[in-house]
Amino acid sequence: MTARFDDRVVLLTGGGGAIARAVARDFADRGATVVLAGRDPDRLAAAAESIPPGAGGIDRITVDVTDPDQVAAAVATVVSRHGGLHVAVNNAGIFGRSTPLGDLDDETWHAVLAVNVTGVFLSMKHEIAHMRSHGGGVIVNVASNIGAHTRRAGTAAYAASKAAVSALSRAAARDHIADGIRINAVSPGATDTPMSFRPGETRADRDGRVATVVPAGRVAEPAEIAAAVVWLASDDARFVVGHDLVVDGGATA
Numbered sequence: 001m002t003a004r005f006d007d008r009v010v011l012l013t014g015g016g017g018a019i020a021r022a023v024a025r026d027f028a029d030r031g032a033t034v035v036l037a038g039r040d041p042d043r044l045a046a047a048a049e050s051i052p053p054g055a056g057g058i059d060r061i062t063v064d065v066t067d068p069d070q071v072a073a074a075v076a077t078v079v080s081r082h083g084g085l086h087v088a089v090n091n092a093g094i095f096g097r098s099t100p101l102g103d104l105d106d107e108t109w110h111a112v113l114a115v116n117v118t119g120v121f122l123s124m125k126h127e128i129a130h131m132r133s134h135g136g137g138v139i140v141n142v143a144s145n146i147g148a149h150t151r152r153a154g155t156a157a158y159a160a161s162k163a164a165v166s167a168l169s170r171a172a173a174r175d176h177i178a179d180g181i182r183i184n185a186v187s188p189g190a191t192d193t194p195m196s197f198r199p200g201e202t203r204a205d206r207d208g209r210v211a212t213v214v215p216a217g218r219v220a221e222p223a224e225i226a227a228a229v230v231w232l233a234s235d236d237a238r239f240v241v242g243h244d245l246v247v248d249g250g251a252t253a
Contacts, residue, residue, distance in 0.1 A: 001227070003234035006031035006055060009082045010233075011075070013065055013123055014092035016043030018193040019142070021050060022222035023089055026230045028054030035078050036060040038092065065092045065119030075126040084134060087233045088127040090120045091142040093162075095195050098154040109157050116161035117168070124172055128181060136180025138233045141169045145189040145248040162187070166244045173242030182241055184232045189248025191220040216249030 010027045014020050015036025024034045024047070033056030038044050044060040051058050059081065063074040078085050096112040097105070120141055131137035146152055147162030169185035176183060190196045190210050196219055197206050211217045228247045231237055246252055 001231055001234065001236060003230070003236050004031050005087070005234075008086040009033045009035065009056075009078065009084050010087040010089065011035050011037060011078050011085055011127070012089045012091060013037045013063070013119070014090075014142070015060065016040055016047045017091070018222045019188070019191060019225050020089075020091050021047050022226035023091065023229050024058065025051045026223070026226045027087075027233075028052060028056065028058060030230070031055040032087070033082050034058050035082065037063045037065075037074055039064050065090075065123055066114040068122055071119075071122040072126050075130055079130060085127060085130050086137050088123065088137070088139045089142065089229055089233070090123045090127075090139065092116075092119050092123075093142065093144075095155075096157050098198075100154060101156040104157060112157040112161050113164075116158070117164045120165050120168060124168070124183070128172070128176055128179070131181050132176065132179035136182075139169075139172075139181065139183045140229050140232045141165050141183070141185045142229070143169070143185045143187040143244060145187045145246055145252050147187070148244065149187060149246055149248075149252040169244065170242040177241050182238070184237075184240055184242065185244040186225065186228045186232065187244055187246045187248070188220060188225045189246070189251045190214060191222060191225055193222065214249040214251045215253065218249065220247060220249060 010032045015038045027034050041062050048058045048060050063070045093116045096108045143165040144162035147159045148166040151159050173183040
């Protein structure tokens with residue numbers, strides 16, 4: 001793909017994680033100004049320092065996506081600093097405690113939904129508010145193959161939240177394509193991030209486990225997820241609206 005993002009501003013929530021770093025690097029390589037957003041300023045700083053700045057540069061902003069005022073302020077700050085917002089990638093998410101639903105504590109349930117669902121809703125709400133009054137834009141939400149596409153034992157809260165992200169993305173896409181805003185989702189499968197490890201697993205343990213359930217025989221590299229995100233954000237995908245792109249090596253085929 002040869003798409004460029006020169007003179008475009010990209011906001012990326014959950015900006016301290018491995019997938020976010022790969023997404024940011026890909027956008028930066030293609031000329032974008034990338035703003036990493038997240039709750040942990042130290043993780044954001046480490047992520048920003050690990051990414052070559054490209055033509056547009058790398059910025060960062062601290063925000064809790066579950067707080068409406070903070071999300072509104074973050075979008076306003078991005079626009080004030082960089083003159084606009086053209087692409088948003090809503091990637092902030094947590095997994096929560098793995099346990100059967102009957103043993104799931106209320107605190108975990110509410111925490112997972114607050115970040116994974118309410119956080120995406122609030123982010124989209126304020127991103128859309130800017131984009132529809134400034135000529136449109138593109139939003140890509142990061143869901144998961146666990147949720148709308150498959151379920152795993154012990155992941156009820158996470159699965160419910162990511163299925164909601166898929167549904168929210170499609171509903172919002174229909175609502176706002178007439179405003180010039182394209183909205184889609186990406187649903188990664190097991191990816192080489194800390195979330196892919198079960199408690200106590202070594203890399204060899206994880207790789208062996210994944211090889212038995214993923215037809216491709218391995219976890220994804222973060223760059224492979226980033227490629228899907230960047231493609232959906234690009235003009236090459238300008239007729240793709242309300243799609244949930246599964247990138248999981250055939251696990252849900």
